[in-house]
Amino acid sequence: MPLKIEILQGDITQLEVEAIVNSANNDLILGSGVSGAIHRLGGPEIQEECHRIGTLPLGSVATTTAGKLKAKYIVHAAVNPLGLWADAKSIRAAFRGVLRELAAKGIKSAAVPAIGTGAGAFSIDRCADILLEESREFAKTNTTLETMIFVLFDEKNFKAFEERFVRKFPDVWTTHTDRPLPELPPEPELEPLPPPLPPPRPVRPPQRPRQGPGGRPPQQQGQGAGRPQQQGQGPGRPPQQGQGPGRPGRRHRGRRGPRGRGPQQGGNRPPGAPPPRPSSPPPPPA
Numbered sequence: 001m002p003l004k005i006e007i008l009q010g011d012i013t014q015l016e017v018e019a020i021v022n023s024a025n026n027d028l029i030l031g032s033g034v035s036g037a038i039h040r041l042g043g044p045e046i047q048e049e050c051h052r053i054g055t056l057p058l059g060s061v062a063t064t065t066a067g068k069l070k071a072k073y074i075v076h077a078a079v080n081p082l083g084l085w086a087d088a089k090s091i092r093a094a095f096r097g098v099l100r101e102l103a104a105k106g107i108k109s110a111a112v113p114a115i116g117t118g119a120g121a122f123s124i125d126r127c128a129d130i131l132l133e134e135s136r137e138f139a140k141t142n143t144t145l146e147t148m149i150f151v152l153f154d155e156k157n158f159k160a161f162e163e164r165f166v167r168k169f170p171d172v173w174t175t176h177t178d179r180p181l182p183e184l185p186p187e188p189e190l191e192p193l194p195p196p197l198p199p200p201r202p203v204r205p206p207q208r209p210r211q212g213p214g215g216r217p218p219q220q221q222g223q224g225a226g227r228p229q230q231q232g233q234g235p236g237r238p239p240q241q242g243q244g245p246g247r248p249g250r251r252h253r254g255r256r257g258p259r260g261r262g263p264q265q266g267g268n269r270p271p272g273a274p275p276p277r278p279s280s281p282p283p284p285p286a
Contacts (some may be wrong), residue, residue: 001174002139002150002176003135003138003139003142003145003146003147003148003176004072004081004146004147004176004177004178005135005148005149005150005176006147006148006149006150006152006177007134007149007152007158007161007162007165007175008149008150008152008156009151009152009153009154010036010151010152010153011151011152011153012034012037012068012111012113012151013034013037013038013042014042014069014070015070015111015149015151016070016071017063017070017071017104017109017110017111017147017149018071018072018073018109018110019071019072019073019074019075019102019104019107019109019110019111020038020066020069020071020073020074020075020110020111020113021075021111021112021113022034022035022074022075022076022077022113023035023051023075023077023079023113023114023115023116023117023118023119023120024076024077024078024079025058025078025079025080025081025082025083025119026055026060026078026080026081026082026116027055027056027057027078028051028053028054028055028062028078028084029047029082029121030046030049030117032119034113034118034156035119038066038069038074038127038193039069041169041228042067042068042069042074042105043067043068045067046064046067046074046178047063048262049065049228050062050064050065050076050098054078057091058078058079058090058093058094059077059078059079059090059092059093059094059097060078060093060094060097061075061076061077061078061079061094061097061101062075062076063075063076063101063105063107063158064076065209071111073105073107074144075098075101075102075114076109077095077097077098078090078094079096079115079116079120079122080116081095084181085121085122085210085237086115086116086117086120086121086122087121088122088126088130090116091116091120091122091127091130092130094115095112095115096134097130097154098110098112098134099134099138099145101146102265103142103143103144104147105144106144106171107144107145108145108146108147109145109146109147109148109149110147110148110149111148111149112131112148112149112150112151113150113152113153114127114128114131114150114152114157114161115127115131117157124153124157124160124161124162124164125164127161128160128164128165128168129168131150131173132164132165132168132169133197135148135172135176135231136169136171136172139172139175139176145267146259151262157258161256162182163254166181166182166184168186178232189265190219199261202234211231
């Protein structure tokens with residue numbers, strides 16, 4: 001019996017199918033969107049089973065019971081890390097795992113949401129392309145699954161998924177649905193792409209400095225070995241302003257007289273004292 005594919009707008013948790021596919025994070029934490037609805041209506045036992053399974057690699061699947069739902073199984077597809085976005089690689093790998101799990105358990109009817117488009121923030125158009133491509137390949141070798149229902153919760157995603165289905169996979173539509181192709185408005189013309197940018201200029205790698213004798217880099221022009229000299233100075237300590245090269249001069253230890261006259265005669269003579277008498281000359285030699 002050929003696989004029958006349907007598209008439906010509604011609540012996936014209310015369908016009477018054997019298995020419901022859940023778009024899950026790889027930690028199997030049932031938070032919002034389809035996962036939240038399954039947790040809320042199916043009961044806490046589904047989350048308890050997920051805790052026992054633990055973290056999954058991206059792109060893998062795990063199967064639990066459906067709790068209080070009408071379905072028998074929940075097939076959890078790990079399409080994104082917790083709190084991060086989904087990508088095309090993980091969605092494709094996870095949906096392939098879902099199809100293998102459905103075939104292995106002999107399930108005849110399954111409901112599939114647009115996995116990765118909720119908390120995973122993946123494009124609905126690209127998601128439709130991946131799910132329909134994998135469904136078309138799976139239908140060539142399928143022997144057990146009879147009905148697959150793609151369920152979209154809101155009208156916007158339902159219209160986008162249906163239009164993508166009709167435009168890109170008309171052969172799948174006519175083969176696996178019981179409805180004729182609907183008439184769609186012509187696709188809008190895309191604006192021409194801008195001309196390609198010129199290729200970037202090659203970047204030269206940095207050149208290593210040449211090595212002098214003994215493995216040391218060569219000295220700069222006008223400098224000797226050791227500390228580089230400043231402009232206009234000789235080797236050694238730079239002279240201070242107003243001094244020549246070498247050690248700076250010392251201060252005069254004597255008492256200074258009036259400004260510009262140098263030290264006073266007589267040492268520390270109190271004011272008003274008579275000047276000292278000159279010492280008598282030494283006696284002439286006998």
